[in-house]
Amino acid sequence: MxxxxxxxxxxxxxxxxxxxxxxxxxxxxxxxxxxxxxxxxxxxxxxxxxxxxxxxxxxxxxxxxxxxxxxxxxxxxxxxxxxxxxxxxxxxxxxxxxxxxxxxxxxxxxIPVREDTAIKPGPVQQGxxxxxxxxxxxxxxxxxxxxxxxxxxxxxxxxxxxxxxxxxxxxxxxxxxxxxxxxxxxxxxxxxxxxxxxxxxxxxxxxxxxxxxxxxxxxxxxxxxxxxxxxxxxxxxxIGLSIEDEARQIADWAGREQPGATAYVLGGSVAWQRRSAGAFAAQWQRIGNASKVVELTTVNGYLNDGELVALRGRMQTEPGAVVFAALDPDQTRQLRIALAAPPLGDIPIYGTSSLNPGRARQVPGTEMDGVRLLDMPWQLQRDHPAVMVYPQLVPSSERKPDADMERLYALGIDAYRVAREIARQQDQPLARFRLDGVTGQLNVSFGDGAARFERRELQAVYKNGVPVPLTLSQQP
Known part of the structure; x- marks a missing residue:
């Protein structure tokens, strides 16, 4: 000693x-x-x-x-x-x-080790x-x-x-x-x-x-x-964040709310927009619906006004259509304004978390009201107990608040929680569990053949310029 x-x-x-x-x-x-x-x-x-x-x-x-x-x-x-x-x-x-x-x-x-919570990497000698x-x-x-x-x-x-x-x-x-x-x-x-x-x-x-x-x-x-x-x-x-997975979840959601509708899938030429639009269109067709994919031209980040006028004319001939917006928040706001007048004023618009710029960049007003989207609890439910237990990401003097960095911070939290739970179950042939994560509801199977990971994000709708989560009773 x-x-x-x-x-x-x-x-x-x-x-x-x-x-x-x-x-x-x-x-x-x-x-x-x-x-x-x-x-x-x-x-x-x-x-x-x-x-x-x-x-x-x-x-x-x-x-x-x-x-x-x-x-x-x-x-x-x-x-x-x-x-x-x-x-x-x-x-x-x-x-x-x-x-x-x-x-x-x-x-x-x-550090004291409790028998019911300790993670044990393998057998050890007594004592x-x-x-x-x-x-x-x-x-x-x-x-x-x-x-x-x-x-x-x-x-x-x-x-x-x-x-x-x-x-x-x-x-x-x-x-x-x-x-x-x-x-x-x-x-x-x-x-x-x-x-x-x-x-x-x-x-x-x-x-x-x-x-x-x-x-x-x-x-x-x-x-x-x-x-x-x-x-x-x-x-x-x-367990990465996937715009394609979000788009597929949105397609299933819209399909339940608007069965049989034709979907106008609108996006730009940016890579993530094309991936998002492609994933939605494929899933929309997989569940038996028709879609029309339209790639819109952008100038300095904004949609071309002439194309929006032409799009409005096309959509007026197809009552009952829905829109999937593979766009950013500003572009979606521009689209919403262009389609706001009758008879298209109530056309359903859906989108991924790309429609939520984060609290620091949300614009007051009603232009986005009624737009449906998916996003993670970390962005939509800051007062949820599962979210509140973790510290918020504090921007530095060199970096302003950024929704993408917030989402990656949340991914880091859930990555640790998933790793921790797999470690807890390492002695089992198959680690299978669900987590109420800050990035969504997580379903994990790991250890027996191919691993399976699924994330279900929250459904939300814009109200007074802010995305508000839907309650279970409001979901289709």
Whole structure:
């Protein structure tokens, strides 16, 4: 039994990780004595004083990182209020990389383990401490194009971990956006983690899915390229946000409300608009209805007025039609105004979450009233108990509120919750569960053959310029 660990207090700013955390929060850092870190086994279960490979991979650029705070990573437990270990000066939302949640095996700073909630990675000898379940969060934080999205996802994931972290250790693994780089980091992480959450980029997800390297549970945050033709390995599941899935859900909803109607599927030339329009049209035809796809011209982001006049003339000859708007909020408002006069004033208009710009950009007025859409509880039900338990994403001085970043933050929360529940059920042949998630109602089957994931989002209708969720009694 060696000398007691040294307890020191370091001011660690968690405000960038979890909105609402107090800047300069002091947490206890337990440093193993020299006799344990110079090659022996420390109280936290790490051998030696060097960083584990996962913590090294989490440093910006893959280098040695900063001296001082980074030296804590991999050999110290940060307990008390935050429970964060491995602190480094990563800019942006998080400010934390390395290993999160590492716990000493005994002593006053050990995290208590309850039999009914503990996650157990495998059989252990009687009397031995239960090692934490290790989750690697693989994000392209070194990518200029994907850094902001990665930071939002990381912040949400850590918010989920902060609320339910007992027995779980999280390592943030930073990559670029090149698929070979991500795949190499993924393969390295397999040796250090029990589960991988990521990648994020479509090309990287494709690389992992086709690599034949998926040997542990892997939760991808986006769909692979050509998702309809790519077969995922048995231990891989995708939980990314999908505009196509929303469009298909909208088609089913509109089909129940407007059976047999002809749908005018209106969109622009932007890639996501074409994907959304195509998914709706295919599902609309699948349920036995006719559709007419119209790609509208845009000038500086606005719809061409002449085309709207011509469209109105065509639609007047087809009473009982419905509209699916694969458009942004401003374009949909322009469309709504163009169709507002009789006899088209009451024509039903449906759309995905792309019609909701978020609270910061909602425009007062009634032009959008009656437009139907889908969106996640995080955007529509901020006062729901399942949403309120998590801190809100606080925009920085350099970044204004953004609905897309809010949705990615919410995805990070649900990604952790799904990973946590799969880990809880790891001893079962099939992990099957439902979650009341902040991105929707989640249905998951994982572990026996092909994984299955389904997200059902909320139905809403615009009232006084604000999308309002429909109650169950109002839904068809």
């Amino acid at each position: 060696g000398p007691p660990a040294e307890v020191q207090a370091f001011p660690v700013d968690l405000a960038g990780v979890l909105p609402g955390a107090q800047p300069g929060l002091k947490v206890e850092v337990v440093t193993p004595p020299a006799s344990e870190t110079a090659g022996g086994s420390g109280a936290d279960g790490n051998s030696g004083a060097s960083e584990p490979p996962a913590a090294q991979a989490a440093q910006p650029g893959g280098g040695s990182g900063q001296a001082g705070a980074d030296d804590i990573a991999g050999k110290a437990n940060v307990s008390g209020v935050s429970g964060v270990s491995g602190v480094s000066g990563v800019s942006g939302v998080s400010g934390v990389s390395g290993v999160l949640g590492a716990s000493p095996a005994s002593g006053s700073n050990a 031995a401490a239960v090692p934490p379940y290790r989750i690697g969060l693989l994000l392209p934080l070194r990518s200029d194009a994907l850094r902001q999205a990665s930071e939002a996802l990381r912040a949400g994931f850590l918010a989920g971990w902060e609320r339910d972290k007992q027995g779980v250790q999280v390592s943030v693994i930073e990559t670029g956006d090149a698929a070979p780089d991500v795949l190499a980091s993924y393969v390295d992480a397999l040796a250090q983690q029990d589960m991988i959450v990521g990648p994020l980029a479509r090309s990287a997800v494709s690389a992992v899915a086709n690599s034949r390297k998926v040997a542990k549970p892997t939760i991808a945050l986006n769909y692979p390229d050509n998702r309809e033709t790519v077969a995922l390995p048995p231990q891989m599941m995708v």
